[in-house]
Amino acid sequence: MTTSTRVEVLAPRRPLDDLVADESLPADLTVQVGNAGAPIADSVPLQEFVASAGNLSHAQRMTIVQQALLLLEGNYVHLPLKAAMHAVNPVQRLRLLRARLGQQTDATMAPERDFHREVLSIFHSVRDLHTNYVLPAPFSGKIAYLPFQVERCVDGGAEKYIVSHLAQGVSTATFTRGVEITHWNGVPIALAAAVNADRFAGSNRAARLARGIDALTLRSLRLHLPPDEEWVTITYLDAGGVRHELRQPWLVGPNLPPMADADAPTVAAASRGLDLFADEISRARALLFAPQAVDQQFSDVQAEVETEPAEAGAELTTTMPLFFRARSVVTPSGTFGHVRIFSFDVEDALVEAFVDEFVRLIGLLPQDGLVLDVRGNGGGHIHASEFLLQTLTPRPITPEPVQFICTPLNLAVVRQHKDNPSGIDLGPWFRSMEQAVETGSAFSSAFPITPVEGANRRGQQYCGPVVLVTDARCYSATDIFAAGFQDHGIGPVLGVDDNTGAGGANVWTHSLLKRLLELPQPNPESPYRALPNGAAMRVSIRRTLRVGELAGTPVEDLGVVPEHRRELTRRDVLEGNLDLLNAAGALLAAMPGRALRLTSSLDGGGTLTLQVTTAGIQRLDVYVDGRPRASTDVADGTSTVTVTGVAGADVVRVEGHAGGELVAARTQQI
Incomplete structure (x- = not known):
């Protein structure tokens, strides 16, 4: 192997003349500048974006801290669990931050970046991807990105980090899909991924590592500050095993908008279970690596869909390409259906259409077995996730029940909506929470969010055997879906990680809570105050419990443990999950056909x-x-x-x- 090193640069929208002429580059290194345009329109280099950030006043910072205290003390259902499991005290940290702010003025307060970093650290300490501080303008709605994706796999018994996707038009002569990354900013890549994992909230080790790898190349600026470094130096081996280095500047651009409104006082917002980080990353990846699917999803032209069963190896056209991918796959064990579900994040009006499209797709796929793949799905509408379960089993579906933590503030919200004034019916939880004043109960009684009738109205639509494929990025409504799949004995779970992301909660935004206490009429005693500059917060409001044999077990921090475990291989990363689908096919072939x-x-x-x-x-x-x-x-x-x-x-x-x-x-x- 050669010891010489070449530094290459993937160009953003405009040529990096300033970087090419950078006097800090060693004289013996050559720089190759690509001629690609920015893969996301209106992108700018990181240093240009950072220069525009930072205008929160002292009073605005105090409002953010006081409202964060309100949410964690008064609404956060997992606070006792997180304090015990992770030995953290976010409430005390917020009190200390408030005390320090009280000793400062606009003239003496710390830089805004330091303030955001401290609040983010407090929220991240509970390792709950439902409970977030969402950064204000200009961060909200933006992503920092590198125009490629890195995935971990096992090849020949060794752990490898492979470039699995490149944005269209972005490449150099040697930095191509399939190259192996060995170092990241001079740090061995496995160590860099592990260090990165500790910076990003995740309920278990597998979940933290998965998000740490994602964050190597994509950062949602709604949830994380921009990278400290303006560029990344990647050491990699090309197809011939020759070592190279790539210097890639961070770019900042607008992300796709969310698919559903989390702040409106609707059933969808109140029934939401979503990992915001995963959802942001999923939409950003669609922009970078699947722009055709983005165009189709938002096009006014209705896609022409197939009406005949899919031929072996063929892919079906879907009317919801940001939600589904469906194809017939040929394996050594037989020809089976494969449906990838990318998200459950739909509005109320689209829940039935979502289920309709799923039923249509599985009806056109081979009926001898179905691989249902929810890897990377951060969740969404809990109704949408639990409504799908009935289509795969003859047994009645019992939706997962949820509980509030009993606090005076939660009781006030529930009392306001116990008679369903806004369409959000909190009546079932009211009596137990009112009695908690006398009984001392920590949690309310448990009732499902998903209506039982809706979860069973359609009944089974696919009678063949089904295998569910999961990973540590599965979270929230997808955790609920995976738990229901396992609890109802629908089929085996095949995991590429030791468990799912373990997000066992229904999440509400600060804005939704504020609106709920102002409906059906204004409430002058409401403690919720508007957050400044577009800042936002989210909190786990109701925790979910398993049903069936594990009835009463919380999903949070435990997740769904698969019956079968299989590492991704290089062929999986680069050849359409070939080995993973073969393993799933073997499981399907061993199950009885119906x-x-x-x-x-x-x-x-x-x-x-x-x-x-x-x-x-x-x-x-x-x-x-x-x-x-x-x-x-x-x-x-x-x-x-x-x-x-x-x-x-x-x-x-x-x-x-x-x-x-x-x-x-x-x-x-x-």
Whole structure:
């Protein structure tokens, strides 16, 4: 291997003449400047952006600290857990910061960056990606980025860090997709990733490391200050094993807007479970690496979608490309469906459309087995995540229950909305929280956010075996989805990390809490005050509990542990998850296959005729409008079942049994 080193620079929108002429570069190093445009429009170099930041007054800083204290003391459901598990005291740190601010003036206060760093550190100390200080203007809505992505994998038993994606038009002669990074700013890459992991909140080691790797190249400036360094020096090995160095300046540009409004007093905002960091990173990656999907998602032109089953190896067109990717994959174990779910973050009006599109996609994929992949999904609307579960199992879905922590402030919010004045019904939690004054209960009684009827209205739509693929970036509503998948025995969970991100909560913004205490009429006693300059905060308001065999176990900090564990390989990173899908296919092939297809007709005399096609099913039970009407033994193939005396019937449900167990079901409007 050569010992010489070449320094290359991936250019942003304008040529880096000042960097090329930088006298700090050693004389024996050559610099190659690419000719690419900035992958995100309106990007500027980091140093130019930083120069525009910083105008909070002393009074505005005091407001931020006082409101942070209010949220953590009065609303934060995980405060006792976090103090115990991580030996932290964020409330006392905020009190100390408030005391120090009280001794300062506009003339003597510390630089704004130091203030933001301290508040961010306090929020990060609880290692809760739901509980955030969101930076004010000009940080909000911006991302700092490098125009490539780094992923960790295992190759030949050794840990490797590979460049998996490059933004369109960005490259040098040797810095291409697939190069192996060995050092980051002179630090061995594994150590750099580990050090970076400690700077970013995560409930467990796997979650922290995953976010530390993400933050090597992408930083949401809503949640983190810009990098201290203006550029990064990356040492890497090219395809021939020759060592090179890349000097890449940080760029700052606008991110895609959020897909849902978290501040409006709506059911969607109150039913939100979202890792804001993961959501910001996911949208930024779409801008950088999938601009066509962004254009399609926001286009007024309706995508032309397939109506026939996907051919082996083919990808389906989806009307929601920032939410789904669906394809048929060929593995040594057979041909199966693969659906990637990138986000659950939809508004109330789109929850049903979200489920409709999922049902449409899985109906066009092979019915012999489905790989459901939620890696990197930071969550979103809890209803959307739990509504999907029913489509994959014949068993009734029990949504995860949630609890408030009992505080006077939470009680005031719940009392204001116990009679559903805004459409946000907090009535079920009110009685137990009111009684907590006498009982001393730390938490309210537990009730689900997701309506039970909505979680079971459609019933099973896919009868084949299903494997769920997770990683440590799965968080919040995706944690809830993975927990429900496991708790209802839908299928095995295959994890590329030891557990999911372990975000077990419903998250509300400071702005939402403020609005809730002002509805249905203004409340002069509300302690919430508007935050300055577009600053914001979020807090875990209700904690989620498991159901089934793990009933009552909190999701927070524990997450969902997969039954099967598999490291990503180099082929996974560079060849469309080839080895991971082969492993998932092997799991699917070992599971029993089922099929249950149903057509129905009702004549004028009240006789219902059912044509039922089955595989792997021994007995059919028929329910009409919820009442048992028929039961018959069947073999593989098509059977005809008739039910008389059901004139005016609306809904038929056919349940398939094998070995005495319910294994498949179909629900259909007559």
